[in-house]
Amino acid sequence: MMAMKQTLGILFQLCQSLLVVALAPLLTGWVNQCRAWLQNRSGAGLLQPYRTLRKLFHKDAVLAYNASPLFRTTPYILFGCMWLAAAIIPIIAIDLPFSPAADVIALVGVFALARVFISLAAMDIGTAFGSLGARREMLVSFLAEPALLMVFFTSSLISHSTQLPHIVETFTHHEFVLYPSLAFAGLAFVIVLLAENARIPVDNPSTHLELTMIHEAMILEYSARHLALVEWASSLKLLAYISIGIALFVPYGIAEVDNWHALPLAITALLVKLALAGAGLAVLETFLAKMRIFRAPEFLGTAFLLAVLGLLIHFLLGA
Amino acid sequence: MPIKHPNLHLEPMNGAIPAWQGKIADSDLQPICQNVRDGGGRLLALWGSDQRASQQGFALHTLLVNETGLVCLNLPLAGDHPVYPDISHIFPAANRMQRAAYDLLGIYAHEGGDHRKWLRHGAWHGSSFPLCKDFDAAQSRSDELDAYSFVQVEGIGVHEIAVGPVHAGIIEPGHFRFSIVGEKVLRLEERLGYTHKGTEKRFESMTLQQGAKLAGRVSGDSTVAYAWAYAMAAESVANVTPPDRALWLRALFLERERTANHLGDLGYLGNDVAFSFGFAQFWILKERLLRNNAALFGHRYLMDKIIPGGVTADLFAEGKRVIEEELAMLEHEVRLLRGIYDEHAGIQDRFIGAGRVEPKLAAQLGLCGLAGRASAQSWDTRVQFPCAPYDKLDVQMATYRNGDVAARVIVRFDELFESLRLQRKILVNLLGGDELARPLVQLPANGFGIGMVEGWRGEVTVAIHTDAQGNLTRVHPHDPSWQNWPVLEHAVLGNIVPDFPLINKSFNLSYSGQDL
Numbered sequence: 075m076m077a078m079k080q081t082l083g084i085l086f087q088l089c090q091s092l093l094v095v096a097l098a099p100l101l102t103g104w105v106n107q108c109r110a111w112l113q114n115r116s117g118a119g120l121l122q123p124y125r126t127l128r129k130l131f132h133k134d135a136v137l138a139y140n141a142s143p144l145f146r147t148t149p150y151i152l153f154g155c156m157w158l159a160a161a162i163i164p165i166i167a168i169d170l171p172f173s174p175a176a177d178v179i180a181l182v183g184v185f186a187l188a189r190v191f192i193s194l195a196a197m198d199i200g201t202a203f204g205s206l207g208a209r210r211e212m213l214v215s216f217l218a219e220p221a222l223l224m225v226f227f228t229s230s231l232i233s234h235s236t237q238l239p240h241i242v243e244t245f246t247h248h249e250f251v252l253y254p255s256l257a258f259a260g261l262a263f264v265i266v267l268l269a270e271n272a273r274i275p276v277d278n279p280s281t282h283l284e285l286t287m288i289h290e291a292m293i294l295e296y297s298a299r300h301l302a303l304v305e306w307a308s309s310l311k312l313l314a315y316i317s318i319g320i321a322l323f324v325p326y327g328i329a330e331v332d333n334w335h336a337l338p339l340a341i342t343a344l345l346v347k348l349a350l351a352g353a354g355l356a357v358l359e360t361f362l363a364k365m366r367i368f369r370a371p372e373f374l375g376t377a378f379l380l381a382v383l384g385l386l387i388h389f390l391l392g393a
Numbered sequence: 394m395p396i397k398h399p400n401l402h403l404e405p406m407n408g409a410i411p412a413w414q415g416k417i418a419d420s421d422l423q424p425i426c427q428n429v430r431d432g433g434g435r436l437l438a439l440w441g442s443d444q445r446a447s448q449q450g451f452a453l454h455t456l457l458v459n460e461t462g463l464v465c466l467n468l469p470l471a472g473d474h475p476v477y478p479d480i481s482h483i484f485p486a487a488n489r490m491q492r493a494a495y496d497l498l499g500i501y502a503h504e505g506g507d508h509r510k511w512l513r514h515g516a517w518h519g520s521s522f523p524l525c526k527d528f529d530a531a532q533s534r535s536d537e538l539d540a541y542s543f544v545q546v547e548g549i550g551v552h553e554i555a556v557g558p559v560h561a562g563i564i565e566p567g568h569f570r571f572s573i574v575g576e577k578v579l580r581l582e583e584r585l586g587y588t589h590k591g592t593e594k595r596f597e598s599m600t601l602q603q604g605a606k607l608a609g610r611v612s613g614d615s616t617v618a619y620a621w622a623y624a625m626a627a628e629s630v631a632n633v634t635p636p637d638r639a640l641w642l643r644a645l646f647l648e649r650e651r652t653a654n655h656l657g658d659l660g661y662l663g664n665d666v667a668f669s670f671g672f673a674q675f676w677i678l679k680e681r682l683l684r685n686n687a688a689l690f691g692h693r694y695l696m697d698k699i700i701p702g703g704v705t706a707d708l709f710a711e712g713k714r715v716i717e718e719e720l721a722m723l724e725h726e727v728r729l730l731r732g733i734y735d736e737h738a739g740i741q742d743r744f745i746g747a748g749r750v751e752p753k754l755a756a757q758l759g760l761c762g763l764a765g766r767a768s769a770q771s772w773d774t775r776v777q778f779p780c781a782p783y784d785k786l787d788v789q790m791a792t793y794r795n796g797d798v799a800a801r802v803i804v805r806f807d808e809l810f811e812s813l814r815l816q817r818k819i820l821v822n823l824l825g826g827d828e829l830a831r832p833l834v835q836l837p838a839n840g841f842g843i844g845m846v847e848g849w850r851g852e853v854t855v856a857i858h859t860d861a862q863g864n865l866t867r868v869h870p871h872d873p874s875w876q877n878w879p880v881l882e883h884a885v886l887g888n889i890v891p892d893f894p895l896i897n898k899s900f901n902l903s904y905s906g907q908d909l
Contacts, residue, residue, distance in 0.1 A: 113673035202554040206890070275739060278667040282562025283894040285554075286665075294561065363739030364667035367576065367891050 082334065086167045093341070094160040094317075098309035099123035101316070101352055106280075108356030123309065130302035138199045138295060148195035149296065149303035155188035156310035164242045165317045166340045167329040177236040178226040181318075182219060185270070188307070189215055196292035203284055207291025210367060214276060214288065217374035218269045221262055224381030228259040229322050231388050238318075242325045254391060258384035260323050264358075265377035267315045269370070271308070273355065275362040276370050279308075286364070316351045320344070395461040396432075398425050403464065408629025409780035410845050411462030419477060422455065422468055426483045434459030435759050435772070436484035437845075438854050438871035439491065441470075441498040443526050447839075447861065451475040451500050454869075456843070456854065460777065463843060465856075475500040481507070486759040486876045493909075497524040497593070512586040512908065515539040523594050524867075546572035546580050554890065558587045565904035569893075576889040581882045588908040596868035601627060601701055601836060604865055608855060609696050611870045612906030617643075617650040618848030619870060620699035622855040625780070625844025627701035630836045630857055638827035639703035640781045645819045646695045646704075648812045651849040652723070653682050653694075655809040658901050662802060663734070665895045666743040674730055678723060685719050703830020713820050720813050727813075731806050744799035748884040748896030751796055760880045762851015762873040764900050767804045768796035774847035785822065786815055798899040808849075838863045850874065850903065872906030 103120040110117025137146065159181060161172050176184065193211055196204035230236045232253060233244035269276045272289035281287060284294065293304050321328075327343030329336035365373065395413060396403070400421045403413035417425060426436070437456040444452050450472035457464045468477055479502040481488040491502040492511035499522040501508075510519070517523060521533035546553075551574050558566035566587035572580040592611055596604050608623035609616040621643050628635060635643075656679040663671025683693040690698055690706040698706045708716075734740055750760060755768035765772060775788040791807035793800040840859040845852050851873025860866035881900050885893050 109669065113670050114677065115673055202552075202556075206554065274667045280669070281667065282560070283665065284561040285556060285893050286891040287561075290561075359667075360670050362667075363663075363737060363743060365739060366743060367889065369742070 080171075083169065083171045086329075086337075087161065087170045087172055089337075090166045090170065091157070091161045094165060094310065094313055095157060095306075097348075098160075098306065098313040099127060101313050101348055102309040104349060104352040105312075105356050105359075108353045109359060112356060112360040123305070127302050127306060130297075130305070131299050133298035135298035135300055140200065141295075142198050144191075145195045145198040145295075146300070148191045149300040149307070151191045152188050152307040153303045153310070155184050155191075156307040156314060159184045160310050160314040160317065162238070163314060163317045164239055164321050164325070164328060166337065166344060168239050168242055168246075169330065170239070173239045174237065178230065178238055178241075179223070179236055181238070182222055182226070185311075186215075186219065188311075192292055192304075196295075199295045201295060203287070203291045203294050206285075207288055207294075210288045211292060213367075214269050214370055214374065217371055218266045218377070221374060221377040221381050222266045222270070224378060224385060225259045225263045225266065225322070228255050228381065228384040228388055231385065232256070238321060242321050242328060245322075246325045246328060253388075255384040255388035256323060258380045258387060260319075262377040262379075262381035262384065263319055263322065265373060265380070267319065268358070269374055269377075271312045271315055274359040275365045276373065278364050288367075313348070316348060316355075319351065320347050395459055395464050396425065396429060396457075398428060401425060401466075406465075406629060406841070406843065407632040408842055408844065409625050409634075410629075410774075410778050410843065412465065412629075412843050413462065414465040414467060414841065417466050417468050419468065422453075422466065423478050423480060423483065425466060426455070426457065426480045429457045429459055429464070430483050432459055435761065436480070436486055436490075436876075437463065437852070438856070438869065438875070439480075439487055439494065440856065440867075440869040440871070441475075441494045441500045441524070442858055442867040443498060443524060444469075445472045446526055446866075451498065453477050453494070453500060454856065455480070456856070456871075458772075462778065463845065465841075465843065470500055476503045478502070479504040479506075484759055485757070486879060489879065489907075490875060496522070498522050499525065509541065512589050514586055514589070516589075523591060528594075541584055543570045543582050543584075544580065548574065548579075550574045551579060558584075567904050571890060571893075573890055576891065578885050578888055578890060578893065581885050581893075583878055583882060585878065585904060586908050588905045590905075590909070592909045593867075593869060596865055599865060601833060601865065604868060605700050606697055608868070608870060609699075611909070612872055612874075612903040613694065614654055615650070615848040615850060615853055615872070615903065615906065616694050616696045617646045617699065618846045618853040619855065620697070621647060622844035622846040622853045623857070623868075623870070624699050624701045625846065626842040626855045626857040627833055627836060627844075629842030629844060630840035630859060631701075631833055631842075633702065633831065633833065634781075635703045636828045636831060637781075638707075638823070639829055641819055641823045642704045642706070642708065642829070643699055644782050644786070645708070645816060645823070646690075646698055647846065647848070648816045648819065649682065649686060650695060651812045652809060652816070653679050653686075654849040655805045655812070656682065656723075656727075658898070659730075659734075659802065659805055659809075661898050661901070662744075662798070662895070663740070665898050666740055668737070668740055671730065671734065671740075674726070678726055682719065682723070685715055689715060700830060701833040703828075703832065705830065707829055708823060713823070716816065716820060720816055724810070724813050727806070727809060734802070741799065743892075743895060744802055745797060747798040747892050748888060748899060749795065749797040750880055750884050752794060754883060755796060755880065758880045758883065759876050761876045762847075763804055763808065763849065764801060764877050764880070765851065766790065766792045767800040769794045772852070774845055774852050778845070782819070782822065786818055788815065798895055801899040836863045836865075848873070850901070851877065870906070870909070872903050874902040874904075874907045877902050878907060 103123045107117045193208040196208040233241040277288040329340035403415040406412040437458045451470040453468040455466040496513040515537045517533040518535045554571040556569040558568045568584035570582045609620040660672040660675030687693045689712045750768045752769035773790045775783045776790045791804045836859045845854045854871040856869045858867040
């Protein structure tokens with residue numbers, strides 16, 4: 075029985091790991107397609123990110139002559155970090171074998187690790203834009219990280235654990251309760267998600283104006299397979315973030331590891347939730363304009379404030 | 394008589410724009426310029442010509458404007474050592490024009506503080522001058538590297554960002570050297586000339602008709618303005634007036650060009666603050682207008698529809714109906730979109746206060762055109778010197794005082810609505826039956842004419858000189874971007890680096906038009 079459960083667990087883990095890698099570009103394609111529809115454009119189609127990846131993998135990479143090994147290895151590290159993060163988060167099932175490897179604090183650490191590498195790689199070539207982007211990325215992320223941690227702490231207080239599986243289990247298995255503290259945490263999380271994934275209003279993923287870029291400025295020097303991995307990692311990061319949101323706030327429908335029959339429902343639920351979240355993201359991005367970069371601290375300060383309010387409300391109301 | 398000066402004898406020029414010309418001596422250039430400047434006038438253009446073929450050495454032509462009209466000062470220069478007094482301390486905009494005049498013709502502004510090259514990038518030797526009649530292209534080729542000394546800013550934490558000429562998007566090439574501390578811009582220096590194509594040299598080997606095609610391609614987004622200014626200059630040399638119907642059609646084309654460009658720019662300004670919705674909507678409108686242009690006149694941007702002597706495309710009753718419907722649609726849609734722009738807090742937060750050019754600074758530097766009107770510089774050729782048919786249209790000038798990105802957006806919206814109104818009025822007056830053109834075949838010998846048209850960006854000027862056979866010997870197309878590029882350097886001071894693209898777009902200056 076034990077062995078059976080372990081095998082199933084590995085199968086589920088494998089299933090989720092492959093699913094997220096395959097699904098991530100589709101999510102990006104979906105968000106872009108929704109944005110196109112909202113702007114009265116026909117759009118490039120859901121599969122465009124796959125075509126872009128295919129194109130990039132077929133190209134020859136161009137490297138600056140002064141690029142160090144750090145620059146070359148960063149795309150792999152980045153991709154690895156994001157894949158790991160997406161593998162840890164309970165996306166289709168709760169008790170995945172990888173999950174105990176990292177709790178929410180370590181998860182924030184994994185994201186931070188990727189950020190450190192991409193920022194270093196951006197400065198490695200020595201172009202003005204790389205350093206400019208790295209500098210701005212650090213400005214945004216050092217404000218976003220504490221807010222994210224606060225969001226996690228709010229959920230942890232409710233479930234008495236910093237382990238994501240425990241948090242998800244608490245929310246799915248206990249009877250349905252509305253947590254006011256989570257409402258604040260949820261708002262804060264959306265702001266962090268926008269900032270951390272280089273979305274409008276903090277950054278603009280589709281801009282060609284190099285002086286305004288944050289994330290794009292850091293990866294300007296990448297090409298071909300390196301760029302493909304960086305882009306894929308960005309898609310994975312968006313998927314991971316949305317999955318964290320789903321796990322924390324609407325985990326309903328997720329499967330148990332030993333329940334093979336729940337898997338179709340879990341995947342369907344996941345797809346529906348991702349589609350809704352992606353469409354919501356597109357709506358937000360269509361309504362908002364990009365803010366001046368020095369407004370970002372205020373914006374993320376608001377996220378932190380909201381998350382702290384969530385915590386306080388938990389202590390005051392015990393909910 | 395627009396200017397009074399004891400040594401200046403002005404003679405009126407023919408043509409649709411009130412203009413005078415006069416020969417002056419070396420020592421009179423600065424006092425006369427100062428006189429015009431003190432009276433609120435501006436420098437419109439500055440160019441040189443090689444007249445050694447007629448034993449007259451070189452000549453410097455300085456085109457000034459005040460509220461009574463244009464004055465062209467012709468200063469003869471020696472053939473062996475052509476120098477003239479610097480006027481860039483009177484008109485700051487003259488700086489780059491003087492440097493370009495040296496690069497192209499070897500005429501030198503003495504006393505001037507800045508003698509760095511401007512249009513020459515190393516494609517030809519510094520000792521050879523392409524616009525000289527004896528220029529030998531094959532002998533002058535050069536492989537030297539383009540060395541240019543930017544002004545350095547020093548201090549703790551100050552560093553430079555070099556942007557362009559190759560950009561992350563598909564736009565025209567220009568190099569921008571920012572000196573920044575943190576995100577704050579301490580200084581911006583532009584380096585242009587990357588699209589120098591030898592346009593002026595090319596004119597000299599062309600017939601009048603070929604020249605009209607080339608004039609329409611000096612700056613593609615202003616093709617109507619250039620073609621009209623060129624035609625106006627040619628008609629001024631020949632002292633003829635095109636048929637009435639042709640003039641009405643020209644005005645219609647010009648207003649359609651203005652509408653198209655304003656629509657496009659308003660979309661771009663939305664896009665630059667990541668408001669892609671606005672971008673998509675405005676560009677749908679622009680596209681509809683361009684398609685109507687193609688269907689009705691045979692070209693999306695109306696290239697080659699204006700020729701010296703008239704126009705080549707007509708508009709019939711059916712076409713009028715199409716345009717009337719389009720104008721009603723644009724009026725409705727743009728009003729909706731303006732409401733969205735005006736009420737969007739995020740957009741207004743980015744627009745207001747960004748890239749401010751105070752009216753005083755604008756006047757000092759000679760900011761002109763649309764950007765000038767957003768900084769209270771009330772110059773509009775259609776209002777001040779209304780050539781036919783603008784004299785019957787009563788154009789309302791749009792001006793604003795704030796001089797920031799928001800002001801330039803407001804002026805664009807106002808001009809857009811005014812342009813729609815003008816088009817409607819033109820359609821009413823556009824009666825059928827008349828001839829479209831009395832084509833000019835040949836120009837008189839040793840003639841000189843000037844045409845000036847208020848393009849969407851500002852006043853577009855073309856000057857034509859003919860030789861003893863009546864062929865084009867020197868054509869100088871002048872874009873308002875010459876005046877406005879230097880002001881952009883001032884507009885970004887104190888702003889933050891990521892706001893530059895927005896500020897730049899709010900001016901939307903021509904590279905091709907100033908690189909020539």
